Amino acid sequence: MNVAATVPPPNSVKRSPFGTKLLLSEDHPLCPGCGHPVALRVILEVLEELSLVGRSVGIFGHGCSAMMIGQMDVDLNLSLHGRAPATATGVKRMLPDRAVFTMQGDGDMVSEGLAEVLHTAARSEKITCFLLNNGVFGDTGGHMTAASVIGQRTKTDLTGRKAEEHGYPIPISKLVASLDGVSYVARASVHNAAGITQAKRFVRKAFEHQMQRTGFSLVEILTMCPTGWVSKTADGPAYMMETLGQQMGLGELKDSLAAG
Amino acid sequence: MSNPVQSGGTVIIAQDRCKGCELCIPACPPRVLSMSTEKNALGYYFPELAEGCTGCTACHLVCPDYVFEVYRLLPPQPSQSQTSAVQ
Numbered sequence: 085m086n087v088a089a090t091v092p093p094p095n096s097v098k099r100s101p102f103g104t105k106l107l108l109s110e111d112h113p114l115c116p117g118c119g120h121p122v123a124l125r126v127i128l129e130v131l132e133e134l135s136l137v138g139r140s141v142g143i144f145g146h147g148c149s150a151m152m153i154g155q156m157d158v159d160l161n162l163s164l165h166g167r168a169p170a171t172a173t174g175v176k177r178m179l180p181d182r183a184v185f186t187m188q189g190d191g192d193m194v195s196e197g198l199a200e201v202l203h204t205a206a207r208s209e210k211i212t213c214f215l216l217n218n219g220v221f222g223d224t225g226g227h228m229t230a231a232s233v234i235g236q237r238t239k240t241d242l243t244g245r246k247a248e249e250h251g252y253p254i255p256i257s258k259l260v261a262s263l264d265g266v267s268y269v270a271r272a273s274v275h276n277a278a279g280i281t282q283a284k285r286f287v288r289k290a291f292e293h294q295m296q297r298t299g300f301s302l303v304e305i306l307t308m309c310p311t312g313w314v315s316k317t318a319d320g321p322a323y324m325m326e327t328l329g330q331q332m333g334l335g336e337l338k339d340s341l342a343a344g
Numbered sequence: 345m346s347n348p349v350q351s352g353g354t355v356i357i358a359q360d361r362c363k364g365c366e367l368c369i370p371a372c373p374p375r376v377l378s379m380s381t382e383k384n385a386l387g388y389y390f391p392e393l394a395e396g397c398t399g400c401t402a403c404h405l406v407c408p409d410y411v412f413e414v415y416r417l418l419p420p421q422p423s424q425s426q427t428s429a430v431q
Contacts, residue, residue: 087354099415100404116364117363122407125410276406321367
């Protein structure tokens with residue numbers, strides 16, 4: 085029997101709204117079981133909690149990560165494929181007091197715009213990049229990206245990525261963390277409630293690094309794409325942790341404030 | 345004050361928006377969510393709540409479709425028990 089409330093119950097406190105205040109509508113066109121809306125909500129919640137609403141600018145790339153740009157109450161710019169870090173550089177240099185962040189998928193950041201993010205990181209631009217990594221080009225049908233890990237199933241390779249045929253994935257967070265101008269790099273995942281809480285902590289730290297102007301920050305958030313992985317929606321988190329999560333690992337890769 | 349609270353929390357489920365991914369079912373610590381037997385307007389099964397919700401917000405955290413609004417029920421106050429329904 086369904087005992088869920090239909091109206092706010094009397095003598096209660098609301099612990100969570102449906103989405104967040106910065107979401108104008110909760111309806112979105114993303115697939116069932118997609119991890120992107122969860123990651124997006126985490127980022128919007130951190131913007132609210134750090135009082136950055138009204139003085140933040142988001143630069144979005146192309147792909148599923150930009151599906152919800154029409155319903156966010158944040159200043160936004162939709163950039164060309166993979167060029168979001170370059171656009172964000174310009175915004176940040178003109179408006180240095182704003183919190184400038186990019187939101188990109190792995191197809192956008194790693195396959196299409198690898199040069200942009202590496203150069204931006206090396207120049208130590210004071211921006212924060214968010215990589216929503218699901219290992220597939222979800223928007224264009226679920227084919228393999230340069231970040232798909234070995235053995236991971238995609239629409240174009242149903243038996244999994246093979247090193248002898250497709251080569252090896254580009255570990256973008258590791259690459260960026262090895263550059264000197266980078267202040268903060270972390271990898272989180274939205275596979276369960278604990279992972280989402282950890283992701284939120286990393287996102288908050290990344291914004292704090294940017295506001296303290298210590299350098300470039302990148303947070304990679306692993307998200308589910310059951311459509312691209314041809315798996316059941318309910319099996320998405322487990323499959324993600326078997327492939328992407330296990331091969332790349334979660335945690336902070338670089339934290340210049342903690343080290344100093 | 346000694347009145348036991350039936351359950352610590354409850355949720356409002358926006359079932360018309362649910363896309364039936366079932367991520368909330370294993371995420372719920374007290375295991376009080378289960379999928380419905382009928383479909384919503386979009387053609388998906390949606391979660392239903394059984395007794396025993398603690399208001400922990402785990403379902404809200406994992407839901408990609410923003411279906412859950414979570415409430416923590418407060419213990420009834422003896423002086424306000426007459427008027428609490430008005431609120």
